[in-house]
Amino acid sequence: MNTDLTNGYALLKDVLDLVREDELSKCEVIIFAPFVHLKVFQNSLNGSGIALGAQNCHQEKSGAYTGEISAEMLASIPVEYILIGHSERRQFCGETNEMLAQKINRAFEENIKAVYCFGETLEERESNHHFAIVEAQLREGLSNLTKEQMAMVVVAYEPVWAIGTGKTASAEQAQEIHAKARTVLADMFGEVTAAATRILYGGSVKPSNATELFNMQDIDGGLIGGAALDATAFSEIVKA
Numbered sequence: 001m002n003t004d005l006t007n008g009y010a011l012l013k014d015v016l017d018l019v020r021e022d023e024l025s026k027c028e029v030i031i032f033a034p035f036v037h038l039k040v041f042q043n044s045l046n047g048s049g050i051a052l053g054a055q056n057c058h059q060e061k062s063g064a065y066t067g068e069i070s071a072e073m074l075a076s077i078p079v080e081y082i083l084i085g086h087s088e089r090r091q092f093c094g095e096t097n098e099m100l101a102q103k104i105n106r107a108f109e110e111n112i113k114a115v116y117c118f119g120e121t122l123e124e125r126e127s128n129h130h131f132a133i134v135e136a137q138l139r140e141g142l143s144n145l146t147k148e149q150m151a152m153v154v155v156a157y158e159p160v161w162a163i164g165t166g167k168t169a170s171a172e173q174a175q176e177i178h179a180k181a182r183t184v185l186a187d188m189f190g191e192v193t194a195a196a197t198r199i200l201y202g203g204s205v206k207p208s209n210a211t212e213l214f215n216m217q218d219i220d221g222g223l224i225g226g227a228a229l230d231a232t233a234f235s236e237i238v239k240a
């Protein structure tokens with residue numbers, strides 16, 4: 001919930017100026033914009049090589065849910081991705097794994113790809129429950145999917161204690177969870193699908209730590225929050 005439309009658009013323009021085409025041939029870049037920004041962003045991103053995503057959708061198809069946004073509405077923009085279960089949605093809006101599984105299905109009904117977020121709180125880590133928590137989040141949130149559908153899902157590990165706090169999980173702490181996630185995915189969908197699934201890390205990624213994180217074996221990219229509000233920092237992370 002940052003930037004009004006004017007400032008958001010100015011930020012987008014700066015990102016478009018700074019992220020170069022040769023970088024886009026090496027990695028995929030997606031901008032997850034607030035709902036209010038989506039249509040304007042879609043016009044600007046068209047043909048840029050950068051994809052557009054929304055930050056949430058409702059779990060029901062349509063109906064009397066005043067103030068909510070459906071996957072169908074997002075398809076009419078159109079967006080290519082929807083972020084599902086960001087830790088702040090789980091934390092502040094009470095979104096459960098079951099609800100998130102429904103949201104993924106809604107996205108698929110509209111041919112929109114999902115980025116499914118998971119990750120433990122500080123309390124869960126300190127009480128040594130972090131492996132069990134992330135396993136349950138993956139198993140329950142992705143439970144309805146076929147192998148073919150899983151190929152349209154990106155997952156993102158977000159340790160809640162490292163989001164917007166300036167604290168980053170060490171590359172080793174992140175790798176350990178990413179490796180665990182890949183093992184769980186292999187058990188659910190088979191080795192081939194698990195190996196092909198992109199597992200992103202989100203939690204205070206900055207230009208100064210991006211390379212180290214992205215060099216870890218099971219870290220396939222980043223979900224960037226605060227640093228994405230600075231076009232220069234964001235473009236440096238894309239380079240990393």
Ligand code: PGA
Nearest residue numbers: 163164202203204225226
């Ligand atoms: P942050 O946010 O980079 O500001 O920690 C990450 C996220 O929202 O996933």
